[in-house]
Amino acid sequence: MRVLIAEDELYLAEALQTGLRREAIAADIALDGDAALERLAITDYDVLVLDRDLPGTHGDQVAETVAREHPEVRILMLTAAARLRDKLDGFALGADDYLPKPFAFAELLVRLRALARRPPTSAPPILEFADLRLDPFRREVYRDGRYVKLTRKQFAVLELLLRADGGVVSAETMLEKAWDEHADPFTTAPRVTMSTLRKALGEPDLIVTVPGAGYRLAAP
Structure with missing residues (x-):
C-alpha cells in the first residue's frame, strides 16, 4: 500500500509517516493542498490521508479534485470538526472515510487497511x-x-x-x-x-x- 499524507502540521505528518513505515506501508508527505495535488498527479497512491483545513488549495477542494480526477484513490479525511454535519459534508466532497482529531494511530491503521481492501471504483463520467x-x-x-x-x-x-x-x-x-x-x-x-x-x-x-x-x- 502507498499512502499520501496531506497534513500541514509537520510534527503530526512525520509521526504518521514514521508509524506507517514501521507497518511496511509506504508513506509520503505533502504539507499543503497544492503539493498534494502535484504528488497525486505523478504518483499512484492507494489512499490519501487528507487534513481538511490545508493551506494553499483547501482540503475540500483537494477532495473534490481527487474524487473527480483520481477516483481510484481512497480518501481518509482527518479533521478537528467532528459534528455529524461536518462528517456528512466530508462524504459529500468525496471522502471514503472520516476520522476526527484527536485519533489513535491504531484506529487510523485499521481504517487504512480496510480502505485498501475495497475494490477500485470509478466515478461516473461528467x-x-x-x-x-x-x-x-x-x-x-x-x-x-x-x-x-x-x-x-x-x-x-x-x-x-x-x-x-x-x-x-x-x-x-x-x-x-x-x-x-x-x-x-x-x-x-x-x-x-x-x-x-x-x-x-x-x-x-x-x-x-x-x-x-x-x-x-x-x-x-
Whole structure:
C-alpha cells in the first residue's frame, strides 16, 4: 500500500509517516493542498490521508479534485470538526472515510487497511451537451458555468436525456427510469417535469419535443 499524507502540521505528518513505515506501508508527505495535488498527479497512491483545513488549495477542494480526477484513490479525511454535519459534508466532497482529531494511530491503521481492501471504483463520467454540464457523482448541473438547482425528478429526466446522446426519450421510459413501477401510465408527470426543467435550464431551449415519440436534446 502507498499512502499520501496531506497534513500541514509537520510534527503530526512525520509521526504518521514514521508509524506507517514501521507497518511496511509506504508513506509520503505533502504539507499543503497544492503539493498534494502535484504528488497525486505523478504518483499512484492507494489512499490519501487528507487534513481538511490545508493551506494553499483547501482540503475540500483537494477532495473534490481527487474524487473527480483520481477516483481510484481512497480518501481518509482527518479533521478537528467532528459534528455529524461536518462528517456528512466530508462524504459529500468525496471522502471514503472520516476520522476526527484527536485519533489513535491504531484506529487510523485499521481504517487504512480496510480502505485498501475495497475494490477500485470509478466515478461516473461528467455528461455534457452544448453549454450544459451534469455531474452524476455530485448531483450537480451547470449551464454556461451557472449552477442550476433542480429537483430529483428534473435531475433524473435530464440525466436520461444526456445519456440518450441526442436520441429520443419517451414518456414511458421516463416513467420507468425516473419514477417507479407504481406510476400511473396516464399521468402527466413527465410532461409537467419537462416543462419545469426547461424553465430551470433557461434559454436558449435545448430540449426538443418529438411529437408522438418523446423528447431529445438538440443544440440551438
